[in-house]
Amino acid sequence: MPRSFREHVDEEILEGAASLFAQHGFAQTSLQAVADAVGLSKAGLLHHFPTKDALFTAAQDVVRVQSERVHGMVADLPPGQARDRRALELLVDIALDRPGLVALALGPLSHPDTSDPKTGDIAGDGGRIFEIFALDPQTGDPERLVRVMGALSALAVLSLAANRAGERTGWRPHIVATCLDALGYHHAARPETEHGKA
Numbered sequence: 001m002p003r004s005f006r007e008h009v010d011e012e013i014l015e016g017a018a019s020l021f022a023q024h025g026f027a028q029t030s031l032q033a034v035a036d037a038v039g040l041s042k043a044g045l046l047h048h049f050p051t052k053d054a055l056f057t058a059a060q061d062v063v064r065v066q067s068e069r070v071h072g073m074v075a076d077l078p079p080g081q082a083r084d085r086r087a088l089e090l091l092v093d094i095a096l097d098r099p100g101l102v103a104l105a106l107g108p109l110s111h112p113d114t115s116d117p118k119t120g121d122i123a124g125d126g127g128r129i130f131e132i133f134a135l136d137p138q139t140g141d142p143e144r145l146v147r148v149m150g151a152l153s154a155l156a157v158l159s160l161a162a163n164r165a166g167e168r169t170g171w172r173p174h175i176v177a178t179c180l181d182a183l184g185y186h187h188a189a190r191p192e193t194e195h196g197k198a
Contacts, residue, residue: 006048010058013038013048018059019100022107026056063105066094067128079134081185087132088151088179095159096168105129106156151182 016038020029031052035045049055070090077083095102106129130137133148155175162171 010048013040013045013055014059014062015098015100017049017055017100018063018098018104021056021059022100022103026052031055059101059104062098063101064128066098066101067105067132070094071128071132074132081180084133084183084185085176085180088155088176088183091132091152091155092159092172092175092179095155096162096172099156099160099163102159103156106152147183151179154182155179 013034017029017034020033020037024033029052031045032042034052034055035042038045040048045055049058070087073090074083074087077086091102129152130140130145130148135144135148137145158171158175158178162168162175165171
């Protein structure tokens with residue numbers, strides 16, 4: 001079912017807002033900055049989202065829905081390389097389409113801001129991002145925790161870079177391979193290059 005114009009505009013607003021929240025935190029992101037980033041007047045932005053809290057909550061909801069969707073698609077797979085690969089492929093696809101939302105979701109993994117409770121704990125929302133990788137961050141193996149956090153941080157940074165470089169399709173297999181390397185699956189199905197295997 002095709003999206004309505006309003007749904008498309010709301011998605012663009014949420015993507016722009018999420019990117020700013022991820023970069024500057026909730027407290028330091030103004031509605032005017034969001035409006036400027038998405039090409040609306042402040043009044044136009046308020047027509048879609050009546051408050052900054054409503055805007056942030058909507059972005060959190062999108063992150064939660066996407067996390068739950070990915071978790072649902074891998075939950076039946078046993079922990080291990082096949083599950084991790086599938087999870088990374090799904091997360092990379094989301095990140096390439098919605099880099100701001102992924103940056104908001106994964107930002108606290110690399111730079112938690114305890115002074116900004118809104119953006120400081122979004123990834124901790126039920127630990128869903130860790131459940132995707134069959135990991136309990138409180139009791140799980142510390143090496144596995146570090147590897148998952150490293151893979152997710154690489155995913156976020158590389159997806160943003162791919163979008164900025166206009167290389168979403170070309171970089172996708174390399175991002176997945178890099179994240180698999182971070183998880184300890186060295187050279188697990190490296191992408192083909194025009195010169196043969198990478």
